[in-house]
Amino acid sequence: MSTQSERLKESRLKAGLSQKQVAEAVGMKQPSYAYLEKSAKHGSSHLAEIAKVLNVDPYWLRTGESTEDTDKSLSQIIENSPKITVSSEEEKDERIWIDLVNIRFACGDGESIEFHFDEVLEKRDFPPQxxxxxxxxxxxxxxxxxxxDSQEPYVCTGDxxxxxxxxxxxxxxxxxxxxFEGEAMLKQIFKEEGGKLTLHSLNPKYRDKIVSADNGASFRVIGxxxxxAG
Incomplete structure (x- = not known):
């Protein structure tokens, strides 16, 4: 599979754009964009905007897979699971059931934040593979x-x-x-200089949130x- 830097360069060349043109279109400096095409692992909060300029799927640009690929991969895992004739109880044991929960949190004094997953909406089963x-x-x-819709098109309402x-x-x-700041959310995270974190939304209409030493007491990673799956 190609790297993110390779996909960036390939997409930019197909779009007929220079590094400077792409950088200016998303508000980056040209050297910063050039570094993205050289570094296979370096992330950027501008990736969704770059994908829009290059007219490619942002999820594919980041991972090399389309959202359809992800669903197809799981379908193949399920379809390729061993088909054994067993009793209903044994069949149940072949699957692993996971809780679909409503994530709740409770804040105590100071930095005490507890997460609760006891509100189970339903259970869904998966193969061990x-x-x-x-x-x-x-x-x-x-x-x-x-x-x-903050993470569309990667994650949509109801997914x-x-x-x-x-x-x-x-x-x-x-x-x-x-x-973070009284809310449970799903965010793409970028590490920045000075220990800061950028909480990024793929949907460009949502502004990034910055976690720093000044407001970090209200930040916790759930997982x-x-x-x-849509």
Missing amino acids: FFKKHGVKPENVKLALASG VFAIDLADTEIRDNEFYAVY RQFYR
């Missing part, structure tokens, strides 16, 4: 229902996304369910988002 593919443990996984509660160490350019 699903968890192996994503490198997560079923006991650490919760499903949540997306609302709002179900899965989070790994054990994965709270922020990795640049990944999506996380977080709590890393690793799967979504």
Whole structure:
């Protein structure tokens, strides 16, 4: 699979644009954009805007996969699961059931913030291969229902996304369910200089949120988002 930097360069050349033209279109400096085409792992909060200028899918630009690919991959995992004739109880044991929850939080004194997942809306079942593919443990996984359009087209209202509660160490350019300033939200996170974090929305009509030493006491990572389904 190609890297993000390779997809950026390929898309820009197909669009017939120079690095300077793309950078100016999204409000970046040309050297900063040039670095994105050189660094395979470097993320940017401008990626959704760049995708729009280059007329490509922002999710594909970031991951190399389309949202359709993600759904197809899960379908293949399910279809390729061993087909064994078993009793209803045994068949139930072949699947792993995960709670679809309403994430709630309670704030105590100072920096005490607790998350609660006891409001279970329903349960959904997955084959064991699903968890192996994503490198997560079923006991650490919760499903949540997306609302709002801040992460369209990657995650839309009504989509179900899965989070790994054990994965709270922020990795640049990944999506996380977080709590910040009284709200639980799903955001793409970029690490910035000075220890700051940018909480980014793919939908350009939403402004980025900045987490710094001044307001960081109200920030918590709930878990890393690793799967979504429409």
